[in-house]
Amino acid sequence: MKLTGYIRKAVWGVTASLIAMTASPLLAETDYPTRPVTILVGAGPGGGNDLAARLIADDLTKTLGQAFVVENRPGASGARAAEYMMTQPADGYTLLLGNTATQIYNAMLLADTTFDPDRDSALAGMFGKSSNVLVVNKDLPVNSVAELVALAKEKPGELNYGSAGVGGSIHLAGAYFTQLAEIDAVHVPFKSGAEMMTDIIAGNTDFAIDNLATSFSAISNGDLKALAVTNATRWDSLPDVPTMAEAGYPQLDLTSFYSLVAAKDTDPAVLDKLNTAIAAYVASPEGAEQLGRIGAVPFDLSPADYPAFITTQGEIWRAMIVAGGTTPLK
Amino acid sequence: MSVINKEVGCGLFFITVGGLFLQQASGLEIGSVRSMGPGYMPGVLSILLIVIGLIVAGKGIWTAREVLPKLPLRALIFILVPPLLFALMIGPFGLALSMFVLAACAAMADRTTRLPQAVLIGLIMSALCVTLLVWALGVPIRVIGPALQFWGG
Amino acid sequence: MDLLNNLGMGLGVALLPENILFCFLGALLGTLVGVLPGVGPAATIAILLPLTYALDPSTSIIMLAGIYYGAQYGGSTTAIMINLPGETSSIVTAIDGYRMARKGRAGAALAVAAVASLFAGTVSTLVLAVFAQPLSRVALNFAAPDYFALMVLGMLACVALASGSLLKSVGMSIAGILCGLIGTDIYSGTSRLTFGQFSLYDGISIIAIASGVFGLAEILRNLEGGSGSSTTLRLTGSLMPTREEARRSVMPAIRGTGIGTVLGLLPGGGAALASFAAYVTEKRISRHRAEFGKGAVEGVAAPEAANNAGAQMSFLPMLTLGIPSNPMMALFIAALILQGIVPGPRVMEAQPQLFWGLVASMWVGNLMLVVLNLPLVGLWVRLLTISYKYLFPAILVFAVFGVYATQNSTTDLYVMVVFGALGYLASKLGAELAPFILGFILGPMLEEYLRRSLIQSRGDFLIFLERPISAALLALAVAIVIAASLPSVARRRNAIFAPDP
Structure with missing residues (x-):
């Protein structure tokens, strides 16, 4: 300085x-x-x-x-x-x-x-x-959200999903997703997004709805597979990755x-x-x-x-917080 | 006084710290060994600390050792209080005044320091911090706080 | 010869005039922010990030890296001189470095720290040049149980750190763990042990604690006589290390380098362990172990070497996997991404100039640091000879400004004062502070990895034995415990902990 x-x-x-x-x-x-x-x-x-x-x-x-x-x-x-x-x-x-x-x-x-x-x-x-992005370990035998859901239903309680802390966006999005898809997966919290990403790359944790900025490098290296973005439209730098809405979960429109x-x-x-x-x-x-x-x-x-945007996103967050197991205070 | 020797003091210190943490940990979910709750480790460790404290103190009572050291009250007050003053003053008054108070008060911890010397030390330290650290280095801290704004504009 | 090609290419990049210039600027800036309070290297790098777009990617990374290791260097300087470790990495150096300074050997301590760091930097540069490819994915083999086992080993080292009563050291390390657990529990999201303070939800700052238990407590100890004038420092002997000091530093520096090189590869807490592990190792095997904690030159050489080696090695998982081992490495990832470079296994092939240029520049930068700092040693040391009566208010100002300005947090100041008082009290009661700090750093990781292992294994403790790495590390830990509790060995251990005749 x-x-x-x-x-x-x-x-x-x-x-x-x-x-x-x-x-x-x-x-x-x-x-x-x-x-x-x-x-x-x-x-x-x-x-x-x-x-x-x-x-x-x-x-x-x-x-x-x-x-x-x-x-x-x-x-x-x-x-x-x-x-x-x-x-x-x-x-x-x-x-x-x-x-x-x-x-x-x-x-x-x-x-x-x-x-x-x-x-x-x-x-x-x-x-x-x-945006956030649903990523999985590259060796997990799934290539789409539907396949991930099918795998999780086949092995209930066996898959792990990561987060960068209880109550954070990654956790709540993950919890909301498991609720919407009606799958049983175990939540594994980490101290930071980077630690979580490492554990998914290493194959100890299976999936997460990570921040795009954190996992972008691992996605482009092929260390992680991206299954869907939470943005309402496809993301410019990941044109082949569908949106959550395309994958059948329009509720996960997260910006x-x-x-x-x-x-x-x-x-x-x-x-x-x-x-x-x-x-x-x-x-x-x-x-x-x-x-x-x-x-x-x-x-x-x-x-x-702005107010309308905040209200819409607020509703999604409220649903996610409920899915994460707590009652929103407001 | 003879019972409270250094070892007993250390044991009491551990017991107090352990007790404080145990009190803080009470009410946290403990869980089980296989699925530990947030209170598991703190609970186990503070009990362990209390046990260690009891052993240390117990050994101290039987084997009389060095007596409890005297505490340098003057140094304790003049070193530990000024940072607290700084913490209270930095918001309303800004860096210049808080730093002056900190350095001048702290200088009085030495019993050979006279008041004018302390004031001088305070002025120099305050000036150095403002010029070197804030102006030259660009650390974002307000030099003159809102309570003194009528001076600084 | 890949090695020669790679190093040659790296040196070619590092020795370009503009890269030398920016490497120098970075190292200088880093030393300054490391020595001066209030601006950490993380903040410096963050501020400079947007400015580095304009530079070539390798040039900007070379400069930022210079800030990183320059700051570590500067942090060791304040640790040795005034017992204020500016960076987490220099906490261990403060233990014996500061004692050396009090004995009038500040110049020697600073010089040994510089040269040991340079040596470690040279070796880890060579290791990177030869083994970068095979080592680049080592980090992925470490899962939660393995890190847990590593932390258990580290905590056992905690006990070995003690030079006084074993029981008191265990007590202090437990107190350290408890303090480390203050804040939000990541597994439940509940805040715990916060004593009702909202501002402690994110835990307590290591720099605030270290400034309290080392910096403030030391001022209090020095003022016990009522006046600081009596504790004014007198220099003894030459500024530079004596032949004896130099000789005693050689092996510790080599071992420290080895330890740092290995642990630096493990981003989940390995690097944090490196300087402690190196210190403990020396204390265990040194013939001068009675001097540890009282100004042993080995206690400066080993952790400084381990630190620097670890810091350099941690660039490898950052560059090749995009895994940061500390907040600073996270900033480097941000810097690379801002430059349009995606860290990953292909960085080495796709950006050879960047990769090898950085590796070579670390060596160049370390050399610069030594050249830059050795002449300053005289100046620093002369500053120390100012009457303590005038010096201690300055040290206090330094500590307060540094602790407040890094996070703009008054809570950190309260923490510093509380721990200054407690640290002073504990040391008066014959309990040591080093195990406390180690417990504070490792304890939370120990709990985190233990609980994550059990979540991932669904509560099955066999996971620690099924994984070869954790099984091996735990076996080692058990062996140490058994060896220590056997009567004959216990007697010998007592001899180790008691001051040598």
């Missing part, structure tokens, strides 16, 4: 002032941002969420002329970062990387989180989404997303300005290319369509 930090700050400073000089007349409604903006990430450095935050932070730094700085506050699947945002002034200078956890299921699962996404946050902009959210009472002009900048990133070829590198695609969703 030291040297490059310096250089980067200098470069940003210069570009920022140039941009500010040329662009300021167009954006006269609010002078936001006049000082650096913090983007809170509820995960440690290096994961998909962190990288997504850094991509959008870099872009906003260039287009809005102030440094957007990523601050990692890991803990309780993002709940700690979200709660921290509540303690900060609602001025748009503390944003949160909003994802499925912070915006949908933490409130349903964590009894002691004080952050309620509907009550406490407002969308600044949606920018990326990714994990990346967004920036601000505190609820933030000035609408500030949200508007952020939204315009984020929408421009989503529409740009660089945005598509950069998001592609972290296993995501641009997600163009207007603030007007």
Whole structure:
């Protein structure tokens, strides 16, 4: 960080002032941002969420002329970062990387989180989404979801499915799948997605509905077989893999997303300005290319369509949580 | 005082730690050896720790050894309290002031340090942290917290 | 000759001017973030990731790798100088390295650490060059029961780590395991042992604990007299290791390298075990075992070598299987994917420049670190001779900033203070801290692998005997226990643990 930090700050400073000089007349409604903006990430450095935050932070730094700085506050699947945002002034200078956890299921699962996404946050902009994918060990004698279900019915209680922790998206999707397909498989939790993937490659665990970003490399190497993606449509980088809906499980329409959210009472002009900048990133070829590198695609969703999207996904999550053996709190 | 020697102290230490964890582990599902619940390992281990504590303390009572060491109260207070102050202050007041308080108070742990010296140490440490770590290195910590915003803008 | 071809190609890549430059930049940056508090290598790499698109893939990976091992190096420096292990990997080094420094041999300790690391780096580079292909899938042969058996062996080593009372060491390691279990249980999702603190749901940070039981407790010990001036350090002898110190470091460095090379291949906790295993081995077989814990040079050379060898070997499962052995390796996978390179068995054939360039650059980078740091040893050591009265507030500031800034967490500060107090108390009561830390690191893994084995075997304990690897490791563990409990051996063991005449 030291040297490059310096250089980067200098470069940003210069570009920022140039941009500010040329662009300021167009954006006269609010002078936001006049000082650096913090983007809170509820995960440690290096994961998909962190990288997504850094991509959008870099872009906003260039287009809005102030440094957007990523601050990692890991803990309780993002709940700690979200709660921290509540303690900060609602001025748009503390944003949160909003994802499925912070915006949908933490409130349903964590009894002691004080952050309620509907009550406490407002969308600044949606920018990326990714899919989950049903993967199996390459030596498992199945090549489709139907064959996997048939195998599991033939050997009830013998197959294992992995997850990166109880109550996480991989576990809940797996549990929901076993419920929908009426199969009896044993859940094996792991500490991280990478550990789970290793165990599936080694053949000790049989299948999982993993995050695409984690298992993409193993799929393209042939170490894992991908049977279906949970996205509503086929995924560009895996064109031969059917969707869960095609495989007969339309209920498993699962989208994990990346967004920036601000505190609820933030000035609408500030949200508007952020939204315009984020929408421009989503529409740009660089945005598509950069998001592609972290296993995501641009997600163009207007603030007007956001509540409906959250409601639909919320219903799916509620069903998954029930399948996972708990009662949603909300 | 003669009964509480170093060995007995250590035994009591283990018993206390084991007891605290046992209390925390109570109420967790224990499960069985074949299918352990979240409380299995903590329960077994804290009981084991208590047993070890009893043995250590028991041996200590019969074989009198070194007496319990005296605790350096001044050092304990001036080293352990300032980090807690820092933790409480960093949010509202920011790094500059919290660091000053931390370093100046800590410096007083040494009984030969005079107040002006401590203040100077506090100022230097605070200045170093702000310039070197935050400004030069770019660690994202607020230098002047919201409670002092009327100063820093 | 594949070996020569591969190494030749690697050196060709590593020695390109821009790669040398970025390797140097990475190593320098890494050393800085390793020494300075508050920015870990993980955060540094994460911040730099988006900037590396612009670079050639091999160049960017070479630079990021430089940060990784540079930071480990810097972490050892603070561990030796002020008993603050900045990285998990340097915790073991702190035990004897810091004692050496207190004896006025800080320069020697730093130099031995540097040279042992370079040696280990050289050997593991050669091992990678010769055996990369056959070793690349070793990790896949290790399933949960095998890791469990490995951890059992490691925990037995815990007992061997003790130099004082055996019973107290067992007690401390159990306390360590219990602290390690704090947080969310991955098998049930319930939070446990959190003492009602929401912020402990994700467990407690190892850096906060280590800063407490090593850093804070040490300051307290030094201030017992009431004034720090009396504990001001005086240097003895030359800055560099004496002939005797150098001679005593050779075999430990070689054994440490061997241990690190093997364990580094096992991403599920092998690398974490490497420095402990190397330390314990030396303590068992050294003729100077009475000096361990009091500043034995072997206790610096062996874990440092093991560390570095392990760190380099862990690149192999990362590159060829896409399996990260620690959060840092996960970042490398992210970096590769950002560059459009998919880690996997074909990386070696599809991206030979990248693979061999990285291997060769690790060696170049290690050499640079030594060249970069040996001249600094004099400076570091002189800093230590400042009156302790002025030094200790700085060390405390260092610890507090480092613990707070890495995760922006005040909870970590409370944890540090609590464990500083407990650590001080325990050491006053004659209980050792090393078994506590080892228990803290290995305990949770032990439980995790035990329970996963039983889930996958549906509760059948025979799984530990059916798998050859776990059966062999457990047999070894049983042999150690039996040997230790036989009366004659027990007597000899007592002789081992008691300070030698």
